Amino acid sequence: MSVLLRLYFVFARIGLVSFGGGYAMVPLIEEEIVRSQQWLVAEEIVDILTISEMTPGPIAINLATFVGYRIDGILGSLIATLGVITPALVLVFIVAKFFFYFRDHPLMETILRGVRPVVIALIVTAAVLIARSGINDWSSIAIFLASFLAVAKLKLDPVMVIVISGVVGAIIY
């Protein structure tokens, strides 16, 4: 099997079994890319992860693009990215198709009433996890509060808020 085909299937498998966010992919990537295929060494994975954190974009796509590039240039990154999104594309597509049929069912509605508060908790948890590393001095607290007010009260565009706080970061750090 050619390298590209193997790359596609390895990343399709990673995309299929990783639950909940790009970070969940990391142990799988280590297993597949480092141990089983030996395409990269462990330190390179750490570098890739650092760069993924330092650049915008979903981490899963960043990881796939970077690993793919290391293995076979632009074509490799294209194939790896396609691989990692394929399972989601197929599965979510099927679920999305049926979900909106069943959503009106009374039983489904009671289930969703229990699930929605959990979703709120999930979102707050994600914020807490990022805050643990991202909010650690007075200026970061100030940026946090200012951004919060800017979006909640002034209705500023979220993208604008990210850009402004990024510029502030470049100046003060």
Added chain:
Amino acid sequence: MAVKELQESQRLEFSWLLLLKMFLLFFKIGAFTIGGGFAMLPLIQDAFTIKNQWLTEEEFVDIIAIVQSMPGTIAINTSVFVGYKVLGVPGVIVSVLGAALPSFIIISIIAYFFSQFRDLAIMESVLKGARPAVVALILMPAFRIGKRVIKTKRHIIFVVVSLSILVFGILHPVVVIVAGGLLGMFFFRNEEIE
């Protein structure tokens, strides 16, 4: 037992202009997703439920619940789901393409110039400034959803209990979602909203 009619957004009439608009929206969202798939949610909410009424708030919450319970990453799953809901199959194609393209371009460039980018201090400072803002932004959907969903004490208990379980990493998120749904069948069965 009165089960309130669910609010559902209308499927939009297909047009190439709309497709282009959706691609650009997702491109912008992909370019400003900093620090994982959850950072995407405030941007999607802003673009799809506030600036354009292409999704209702309830649909947005339900989509998050489902994509979290499925394999695959939040960013890609959410893009597929939202794309499908708003514009069907062509919507899926442009949403995924739009969301993936910015990272694809940026990472390819970085991979090419790897050694020089490694010690680019300015990038680190920019992101250090952006991260607290991302925390604030991620909280926005939680508040907006909370306003609509939290109506009784039971809802508050659900939020507090699942939040404690999740923050301390006691159970996997998927387990908490499924448990929430099962408990919902008992606790919210006869409840009337509004």
